[in-house]
Amino acid sequence: MEIIIENIKKKYGKKVVLDGVTFSARGGECIGIVGANGCGKSTLLSILAGVQRADDGSFICDGADLFHAKEKRRELVGYVPQGTPLLYELTALDNLKLWYDKKALSDSLEDGMLKKLGIDEFLKIPVCKMSGGMKKRLSIGCGVASSPEILILDEPTAALDLICKAQISEFIAEHKNSGGIVLLTTHDESELKLCDKIYVIKDGKAMECVYSGSSVALAERF
Amino acid sequence: MRKTLYFSLLLKKYVRALPALLAIVLVLLFCAFFSISFFQQSENEKNSKIEIAIVGDPADSYLSIGMAALKNFDSSRFAISIDMMDEDEAEKALLDGILTAYIVVPEDFVLNAFHGDVGKLKYVTRHGSAMMGDFVKEEILNVISVILVESQRGVYASGELAEELIPGRKYGEVTDLAALEYVNLILERNKIFVIETVETVDGIGMMQSIFCGALVFIILLFGIGASGVLSSRNDSLSMLLRSGGMGYFRQVICEYFALFAVMSLAFAIMLGGAALFLGEEISSFIGYEMGIDFYVSVFLSLAVFAALLLLVFEMTDGIMAGALTHFFASLVLCYFSGCLYPISFFPVVLQKASLFTPTGCARGLLINSLTGDEIKTHLFILAIYLFLFIALCVLFRYRRMAKGGGEE
Numbered sequence: 235m236e237i238i239i240e241n242i243k244k245k246y247g248k249k250v251v252l253d254g255v256t257f258s259a260r261g262g263e264c265i266g267i268v269g270a271n272g273c274g275k276s277t278l279l280s281i282l283a284g285v286q287r288a289d290d291g292s293f294i295c296d297g298a299d300l301f302h303a304k305e306k307r308r309e310l311v312g313y314v315p316q317g318t319p320l321l322y323e324l325t326a327l328d329n330l331k332l333w334y335d336k337k338a339l340s341d342s343l344e345d346g347m348l349k350k351l352g353i354d355e356f357l358k359i360p361v362c363k364m365s366g367g368m369k370k371r372l373s374i375g376c377g378v379a380s381s382p383e384i385l386i387l388d389e390p391t392a393a394l395d396l397i398c399k400a401q402i403s404e405f406i407a408e409h410k411n412s413g414g415i416v417l418l419t420t421h422d423e424s425e426l427k428l429c430d431k432i433y434v435i436k437d438g439k440a441m442e443c444v445y446s447g448s449s450v451a452l453a454e455r456f
Numbered sequence: 457m458r459k460t461l462y463f464s465l466l467l468k469k470y471v472r473a474l475p476a477l478l479a480i481v482l483v484l485l486f487c488a489f490f491s492i493s494f495f496q497q498s499e500n501e502k503n504s505k506i507e508i509a510i511v512g513d514p515a516d517s518y519l520s521i522g523m524a525a526l527k528n529f530d531s532s533r534f535a536i537s538i539d540m541m542d543e544d545e546a547e548k549a550l551l552d553g554i555l556t557a558y559i560v561v562p563e564d565f566v567l568n569a570f571h572g573d574v575g576k577l578k579y580v581t582r583h584g585s586a587m588m589g590d591f592v593k594e595e596i597l598n599v600i601s602v603i604l605v606e607s608q609r610g611v612y613a614s615g616e617l618a619e620e621l622i623p624g625r626k627y628g629e630v631t632d633l634a635a636l637e638y639v640n641l642i643l644e645r646n647k648i649f650v651i652e653t654v655e656t657v658d659g660i661g662m663m664q665s666i667f668c669g670a671l672v673f674i675i676l677l678f679g680i681g682a683s684g685v686l687s688s689r690n691d692s693l694s695m696l697l698r699s700g701g702m703g704y705f706r707q708v709i710c711e712y713f714a715l716f717a718v719m720s721l722a723f724a725i726m727l728g729g730a731a732l733f734l735g736e737e738i739s740s741f742i743g744y745e746m747g748i749d750f751y752v753s754v755f756l757s758l759a760v761f762a763a764l765l766l767l768v769f770e771m772t773d774g775i776m777a778g779a780l781t782h783f784f785a786s787l788v789l790c791y792f793s794g795c796l797y798p799i800s801f802f803p804v805v806l807q808k809a810s811l812f813t814p815t816g817c818a819r820g821l822l823i824n825s826l827t828g829d830e831i832k833t834h835l836f837i838l839a840i841y842l843f844l845f846i847a848l849c850v851l852f853r854y855r856r857m858a859k860g861g862g863e864e
Contacts, residue, residue: 246859283699286858304701313699317692323469323685332461333700377696 235261235296235383237415242291243438244277251277253438255291259431261383264406264416266429266445273435275419276316279388282417283313295384312382316389318369319376320361326372327357333379348375351405367398374405385409387418391425403428423449458702459710466714469685476681477722484674485726489734491670507554508538509546512561519561521635550580557581611635662798664744668822669795672815675758677786679719679765680779686715686765687775694857704853708766712846716762723758727751744826753825757818760838763845764814770852789815814841 237259244252251274259265267275281288282300284307293300293307300307320329330339330348342348343357351371361369370390378385387406391399399422406416406428420426426445433440512519523540541549546558560578568575615631697707730738731746739745765782772778790796792806793816799807810816821834 280695280699283695285695285698308699308701311699313696315692315695317690319690319692319696321465321469321693322688322690323472324465328465328468332458332465373692380700 235413235415237384238292238294239282240292240294242278242281242293243289244274244281244286245289250438252281252288252435255435255438255440257431257433257440257442259415259417261413261415262410263430264410264418264428266426266432267417267419267435267440268421268426268432269435274438275435276388278435278440279313279386279417279419280315283311283315283386284308285313285315309380310382311384311386312378312380313386314374314377314388314390316392318361319373320369322362323360325358325360326353326364326368329361329372329376330357330379333376338379342375347378347381350408351375352401367394367401370394370398370402374402383413384415384417387416389419389421391420391422399424458697458700459706462697462702462707463710463714466711467717470682470714470718473682473685474718474722476684477678477719478681478725480681481674481678481722481726484678485730488670488674507549507556509541509549509555509558510538510561511541511543511546511558512565513563514540516564517632519565521632524636547580664823664826665794665798667738668819668826669790671754671822672757672793672795672819673786673790675723675754675818676761676764676790676815677783678723679715679761680782680786681722682715682719682765683769683775683779683782686769687778689769691856694853698857704857705850708770708846708849708853712763712766712849715766716759719758719762719765720755723754727754746826749825749828749831750822753821753831756835756838757821760814760818760842760845763842763849767845767849767852770849789813792816793819795819812837814838817841 239258240256242252242255243250255278257265267278269275277286280286282293284300284304288301291301295306295310298306300310321332330353334342339348343354348354351374353372353375356364356368356372359368361372364372374387374390377387385406390406391402394402403424406418406425409416410428416428418425418429426432426449429445432443432445434443510519510523514520523538541558543558543560546555549555550558558580560580562575562577565575565577611634612631615627615634618631619627694704694707698704735746764785768782768785769778772781787796792802793799793810793813794802794807795815799810799816802810811820817834817837821831821838823829824831824834
């Protein structure tokens with residue numbers, strides 16, 4: 235599987251946020267999108283996830299433009315936004331019911347993605363009483379309900395403790411190894427190490443760069 | 457499928473607001489009930505007579521004339537019932553609560569007053585009625601001053617002059633008769649006017665207008681109890697739902713119906729209770745039977761106000777901003793549509809404009825469903841408001857999400 239993201243443009247009023255972002259990825263690759271705050275990382279991911287519309291550009295997957303083939307995009311793409319896309323007053327189980335049918339939910343909890351994320355341990359806890367790590371794991375659990383091949387994660391480990399970060403990194407690595415594609419935005423060094431390619435968004439354009447292991451050197455490119 | 461699931465989960469979420477909604481609607485209904493009871497009591501008190509006794513010499517012809525004057529005069533003023541009694545009888549009646557007060561008129565009080573020597577009246581009352589004292593004293597003394605002293609002085613002066621100029625005739629008796637005629641014909645003011653109850657601008661009585669206005673205010677305001685669940689708006693969830701194929705319109709529709717269902721449940725519980733225990737009192741108070749049309753109109757109004765509530769929380773951030781905006785919007789809308797203040801006191805232009813506000817229209821719908829008049833226009837306007845509020849909700853969400861959902 236291969237995706238080609240080509241010439242994505244987006245303006246907010248007169249402000250150009252994305253000005254022809256282009257890159258590609260193959261199955262088993264993890265792509266890191268980095269850049270200064272407000273540079274358009276989340277906008278790019280939300281466009282690829284179908285939340286916002288691009289002013290121009292295409293998102294090709296195996297020959298199909300996912301901006302137009304919406305059903306295929308929903309099938310192929312899983313999206314986890316930066317915040318917590320959960321109903322706070324309800325339990326983890328209630329939230330999962332929104333995304334999974336009964337059988338898929340019980341299978342996943344028994345021996346699937348939800349089990350790997352450790353969500354089966356806090357099914358009855360209301361979201362408002364969960365820790366940050368639990369919420370993030372549950373958010374990912376909800377975002378990957380369709381078992382997508384392309385995973386779009388917007389700062390998946392922001393403000394999490396080391397154990398949670400490790401759990402999520404493990405999950406990302408596993409998805410990669412199973413032949414999936416991961417697109418993520420991050421400021422975290424441990425996640426950057428997982429990435430096969432890193433793109434810096436600056437002035438609306440994406441520039442590929444090599445991560446040498448130094449975040450200071452990377453930040454100089456912003 | 458997801459729409460149904462989302463709706464059922466939202467129902468589960470919004471049901472948590474049910475106790476708050478019930479508490480607020482209960483408080484508002486109690487406030488309305490006590491306000492209306494107070495209003496009704498005031499109306500009854502207006503029609504009840506204050507019982508006053510006059511203690512004095514019944515053989516005194518001047519006092520008899522004065523009594524006749526008082527009795528005739530009071531019916532057009534503060535409805536004071538005045539009777540002649542001796543002091544013991546008056547004291548007993550006062551202690552038994554039959555009288556509010558009694559007034560002791562000294563012997564030859566009127567006769568002395570003719571000669572400029574106005575004696576003192578003794579006003580006797582109980583502690584509980586003391587607040588009425590100033591009011592009654594002022595009334596009685598005004599009446600006595602005007603009728604017994606000023607007017608009668610003129611009549612008797614004419615009699616004395618006639619007796620002096622044309623001696624040998626019974627001018628005293630004639631003057632007495634003239635004085636009585638004067639009192640009966642001239643001062644009996646209730647014969648020179650008629651009381652007419654002016655209807656309100658909607659063609660119904662004040663009571664129905666107050667009732668429907670208060671009900672609209674309650675329906676609009678009680679949704680504030682759902683502030684807690686409405687303020688926990690989640691843009692990330694909206695983004696994920698849209699990514700999963702559920703657009704903003706569908707999201708808003710699910711949220712609207714879930715909110716409407718919970719608000720309806722809360723209101724139905726309270727309205728059902730009120731109708732069950734106070735139905736007859738309310739019907740007798742407003743003078744109309746609350747039929748099925750009326751209850752349907754209540755829930756149609758609620759449908760529009762639920763959409764308005766959703767819009768308020770879509771436009772604002774946080775519980776305080778949302779609750780305060782809704783509270784002040786409710787006050788302003790209800791004030792300018794005659795729900796809190798009689799619309800007939802506003803300029804005609806405003807009166808007409810108020811019929812096109814959501815609250816004015818809801819009030820009109822309730823009134824017409826009580827009186828059995830045409831409701832199509834009201835329903836049409838309310839339907840426009842319903843679609844407008846929902847469309848604005850979708851638009852606001854779309855605009856916010858297009859800017860990154862506040863999380864960029």
